[in-house]
Amino acid sequence: MPKVEVVERILSANDQIAAQNRARLDAQGVVAINVMASPGAGKTSLILQTIAALRGRLRVGVIEGDIASRVDADKVAAAGVPVVQINTGGQCHLDAPMVGRALDALPLADLDVLFIENVGNLVCPSGFQLGQRWDVVVSSVPEGDDKPLKYPGIFTEVDAVLINKIDLQPYLDFDEPAFRQAVQALNAEAPIFSLSCKTGEGVAGWASWVVAAVERARGV
């Protein structure tokens, strides 16, 4: 009888800690959403608009990731929700140990959904598990419609795609059908939400997706 080879998937150190983070969030019924984007695409504005849209429906917490500064955490704190700022000190993405330490400082028992705003970067963040249930990418009209062609990795892996700053469409030549077609060629599953965090247009549709995604994650 031939020897049976048993191959076990060896988790990286980061993935092991991400799994611990996930177990900890699951135990408290908290669903984490990893928000990725280019610098300046509007991740923090999106989170602020989503906090407002979810008020009375879901209890929100936020982890803000940046190379440096606490600009974003101050904005979120002003909205009255629990927030922790992570400064990566040069690292181009969040990792699971950083998020684990941030979880220590959050009142998990009082949360339903946790937005993790990653470092502004369309490449590196998608390679690191944090403990999140869902991944989303925010693109924006001024960045141009060719981003899915140039950064296919991140668009392929996410659970939803947002097009922010549609209020600027009149002043730019962003081809939204071309953008949507390029996303769908990479990722037929992910819904695409067009919205403006300045005017609020389209935010309700995205917020409904968050509510449904949290229910789905909880098996409701």
Place this chain on the structure above:
Amino acid sequence: MPKVEVVERILSANDQIAAQNRARLDAQGVVAINVMASPGAGKTSLILQTIAALRGRLRVGVIEGDIASRVDADKVAAAGVPVVQINTGGQCHLDAPMVGRALDALPLADLDVLFIENVGNLVCPSGFQLGQRWDVVVSSVPEGDDKPLKYPGIFTEVDAVLINKIDLQPYLDFDEPAFRQAVQALNAEAPIFSLSCKTGEGVAGWASWVVAAVERARGV
């Protein structure tokens, strides 16, 4: 007599190849400028505008760096200048070996200045020498005025800072004095150029800096 310790700086493999690239460019009298920015800040538009502004003054070549696609190289080729597209295949920055291979495909003897458009990323590209003489970063009005606070590393290291898309200023709350102050706090030496690659406003001033920078590099 105490033993004298001799500490030599050991160049990384990347830095060694960058030094070779630089020697090769120097030998041909070509000055390379590494153009860094977030995705969608307008690096390619800037290069196209600069090609037009330098016509008859400097002979331009271009290396286009992207994770995937040849969208940018096609645009530059249409402007009638030598261009090589590098696809990093997932890597978040260009490196010196990639640029070395691209140099093989360029008519260096016929060039004065070589623009190297790095992968859209405000973090990783600044850590890798390529053989360039100058580094510049392009920021853009829609990204917001807090980028120097959040991504200080790249703003600290560059030789010039550009603020692109000033034509969108009427529709956004970008605080240009705050942006300039934040840059100057990190980097008092770098000139800051405000411009619009859509309208052409401000491009002439930047193009004059390029001409002067090429002359300076050549010791003219």
